[in-house]
């Protein structure tokens with residue numbers, strides 16, 4: 102019988118990598134709490150209609166990436182229902198906002214989620230069929246100030262803080278405004294006009310997009326079409342005064358708190374309920390899949406899925422890509438213990454356990470070796486697991502002076518037991 106394996110595009114996360122996942126999630130929870138966000142957990146599958154309406158029929162996600170099935174009716178009275186594994190979480194959060202009438206509190210709802218999402222894509226580095234997103238939404242009735250540009254800036258500042266706290270360096274924030282639902286038709290008309298004489302020179306995909314959804318031509322990555330795309334009209338020139346003022350206020354608030362950004366006029370979203378601010382954080386270390394996260398304002402989304410007017414802004418981060426970035430820059434070696442305890446002889450095992458307990462209570466991460474291991478084996482094991490090794494035999498235990506070796510520097514020192522915790526905490 103052939104051996105069974107994890108399905109293509111899915112994978113197991115094992116220790117020590119899971120430590121890094123926990124570190125990322127704990128950091129998210131801690132940072133978001135400081136902005137008074139609360140956690141929401143929505144179901145992993147929803148009615149297919151939610152995504153068709155909430156993400157949009159013409160998006161890649163809905164048109165070709167969803168895992169959808171017909172759920173069998175269990176009784177005559179039950180109707181078969183089309184269900185879908187969630188490909189993203191914003192639609193689910195907004196559905197919950199509507200279902201639980203959260204708007205009636207009159208307060209701004211600040212909700213974050215952490216969980217798996219599913220898309221049938223071609224698997225490659227940084228792109229999987231089950232992947233994790235950490236995201237957040239700020240949504241509420243207009244009376245709660247949900248439309249304020251301060252909300253956009255605060256979310257962006259929170260993301261900058263989060264990435265900094267993770268220790269991810271070298272990220273870039275690109276930002277744009279796609280205007281309001283009234284700005285966009287004028288812009289799309291201008292795009293169509295500009296594309297008409299040149300579209301036959303473009304790749305097949307772009308020729309099709311030029312017809313169906315010209316906005317999507319702007320985020321094409323086809324290298325041969327870039328020259329044409331660079332010359333197309335810019336949405337900034339088609340924003341009305343209100344949209345312009347909103348964008349200027351977001352940028353001014355970012356300037357005031359020192360969050361760096363770059364305006365990218367090509368950053369667009371093709372759907373009508375996406376309004377004004379759109380953004381993406383990218384990282385050079387990720388190769389082709391360079392987007393760490395994407396987000397934006399969606400003032401029309403709640404109404405698009407049958408809810409009350411509830412402007413909002415949110416983002417979704419690819420947790421897999423955050424992990425890849427952290428691993429690549431080895432910014433956080435959480436997989437390493439502080440010390441490997443190496444007792445020289447089996448009779449020392451009980452004393453070793455006692456010492457391990459002492460060090461762990463001192464806040465250290467300790468790997469406990471076995472007294473059956475010889476010196477060479479202890480060094481091999483210690484080097485794989487910890488930054489430093491603590492060696493002790495009967496004599497050391499009697500005298501209370503232990504030997505500590507640092508693997509990185511090769512330095513070896515004698516340390517009194519009372520000072521061991523402090524010595525091991527030093528880098």
Ligand code: ATP
Pocket residue numbers: 189220222227228229230231232233234390391392393394395396417418419420421422
């Ligand atoms: P991409 O252009 O990389 O396909 P997207 O526009 O489809 O991204 P969104 O739907 O905005 O992405 O999702 C937000 C984030 O989720 C992305 O920036 C990315 O970090 C992550 N993400 C999206 N799809 C995947 C996937 N299949 N595997 C891993 N991460 C993903």
Ligand code: MG
Pocket residue numbers: 161
């Ligand atoms: Mg995608």
